[in-house]
Amino acid sequence: MVPLSHVLGLSLILFVLGIAGFLFRRNIITIFMCIELMLNAVNLAFVAFARQQGQLDGQLYVFFVIVVAAAEAAVGLAIIIALYRNRESLSIDDLDSMKM
């Protein structure tokens, strides 16, 4: 069996890549996909800990995370479509009307 720390290391690398994409990308759809990447990194940690503890609860949390991610994707993409209708742009540099 693989050491638990290696699974958590993989999860950590995925999470950091998600944060990096969230910070440095300018396209709002790519940013949204980086959020999905972070959610998946956390899911991997949940599954690894569920396997380590020998309990199913961690897998149920992953189930709930996937359901919430589906709802989030539906609402988030609808917001992106509404934004594109109003601004004709997908770059977050153009979406700064709430900035001071």
Added chain:
Amino acid sequence: MPILFYIFGVLTIIAALGVVLQRTPVYSALSLIVVLCSLAVEYLLLGAEFIAVIQVIVYAGAIMVLFVLVIMLLNAGHEIPSSRSRMARWLGVPLLAAFLFEMLFAVSRYLPVESPYWAAPLAAGPREIGALLFGNYVLPFELTSILVLVAVLGAVVLAKKQL
């Protein structure tokens, strides 16, 4: 089988780099599908068969189709790099590196490689998951059903012609 875990782990990281580094959103979305499918293999290796199947069907199937559809609908092309928000660049890189090394330190300190404690593998099929879902977790399950209903209504309202 540890070797399979490492093969798919490397594949996951490469595809995740593709998600972050590709300039065209469609390529990012395709890389994300590779990430999701190889993570499903990791779940299988960790003994979570049901979650692996859900991952492929719901995540790689339904959610990513939604993403690709929106990318095509909005005709999202090449991303134009901009020099704005230099704050994220100058502050983000050191903070991100600090976070990475701190978490790696914590994992290697408190979970050393030479003490791989794993419980005995347990059955994680739909029967066991379902029994737990409608037993201990019945209230969160019902709450998620309300959440999904609200999300569907919200998506319909948001996507209307006049907002």
